[in-house]
Amino acid sequence: MGRATYVGVDVGGTKVLAVRIDADGAVEATATRPMPGRAADADALEEAVALAARDVYDVAPPHALGLSAAGLVDGAGERFLFGAHLPWRDAPVRSSLARRTGLAVVLDNDANCAALAELTLGAAREARSALLVTIGTGIGGAVVLGGRVVRGAHGLAGEFGHMQVVPDGLACECGLRGCWEQYCSGRALERVARVALGRHLDGPEVTALARAGDEVARHAFASIGTWLGVGVAGLVSAFDPELVVVGGGVSAVGDLLLAPARTALVGSLQGTAYRAVPALVPARLGPEAGAIGAALLARDGRG
Ligand SMILES: [Zn+2]
Structure with missing residues (x-):
């Protein structure tokens, strides 16, 4: 077993941002990918998330992956329901991304993720x-x-x-x-x-x-x-x-x-x-807050 790392990916209106944290929440790596050119393509966006996550893997895959997405996420953290700037519509993004990456995946709304990051490590x-x-x-x-x-x-x-x-x-x-x-x-x-x-x-x-x-x-x-x-x-x-x-x-x-x-x-x-x-x-955490919060969710679960 390697040491524990967690990856968080934030999908906003303009880019896909990934971070890797260690077990204490320290950011060890970041990567950014542009939104797929085919902005309406749900599969292409999921692939961009998987690739951005891969960009920040340590030598071994992380223990879990958190996804922070701009829009409505259902109460169970299974489905992305709606976001004006994303192509997913009532899509089972959590399980689909878990299959694609082979990782345990946790999904939440981007502002909830940013709040968790500010609460754990930042201004709150x-x-x-x-x-x-x-x-x-x-x-x-x-x-x-x-x-x-x-x-x-x-x-x-x-x-x-x-x-x-x-x-x-x-x-x-x-x-x-x-x-x-x-x-x-x-x-x-x-x-x-x-x-x-x-x-x-x-x-x-x-x-x-x-x-x-x-x-x-x-x-x-x-x-x-x-x-x-x-x-x-x-x-x-x-x-x-x-x-x-x-x-x-x-x-x-x-x-x-x-x-x-x-x-x-x-x-x-x-x-x-x-x-x-x-x-x-x-x-305090700047534009990476959503991704950091998603990685913390991957570490701690949605609670
Ligand atoms: Zn409105």
């Missing part, structure tokens, strides 16, 4: 209760209560991005209107910047401009930061967490996003002079 380490909000293309979310990730009756808790914040608001990819992620996400950032500047910039370009002091770009971050705080206030009213961890690519800009969010959180919460307002803190 000492917390018994926390919320995770990840802001990327859209919004992902997870709920931690009693020191555990709460999945809900059907595995679907924490889908904060599609809470309606504006009745009859902007149309969302999910088919509804006025979803939170239409106002607070990478896509929202691009839209606000486009309206203000009259030309298209992608998220990283807006971020670079904001960091350089550009007022229009900073205003775009203030807009989505304010929406972040408004939405988080609703979540704080519901869950009363110790802290709220904000991750995802858009959050890399730091206080240009989080400062207006904190102001809006206080302004949108009742009784703030008489209650604890949870800290709004940046995630």
Whole structure:
């Protein structure tokens, strides 16, 4: 028997990211593969996951493989039900990937995996209760209560991005209107910047401009930061967490996003002079959080 290693693979909207951890959770290797060119091909995506995992094998295969996927995962962790950016539809991804790789496989939603990673190794380490909000293309979310990730009756808790914040608001990819992620996400950032500047910039370009002091770009971050705080206030009213961890690519800009969010959180919460307002803190584990959390799930099981 070789020493124990675990592999986690995160499948997002744009890439497949794999990490290998040791038994203590230390990251030993990482690898990234692009999403398959045939984006609608479920089999090609599963093969890309298996190849990304193989990229980080040690001399021996890992003890188990965790898969973190952007979308709805059923309560048993067997099936990937739906994700706007992935081709799987009610697909038995866990068992199928286990057959393909010959490994024990554990499957969960990407935000749940990121929350587990932040809870075990990152920004929520000492917390018994926390919320995770990840802001990327859209919004992902997870709920931690009693020191555990709460999945809900059907595995679907924490889908904060599609809470309606504006009745009859902007149309969302999910088919509804006025979803939170239409106002607070990478896509929202691009839209606000486009309206203000009259030309298209992608998220990283807006971020670079904001960091350089550009007022229009900073205003775009203030807009989505304010929406972040408004939405988080609703979540704080519901869950009363110790802290709220904000991750995802858009959050890399730091206080240009989080400062207006904190102001809006206080302004949108009742009784703030008489209650604890949870800290709004940046995630610590960066873009690998989902993959690291998946590897931890492989180590510990879904619990
Ligand atoms: Zn939606």
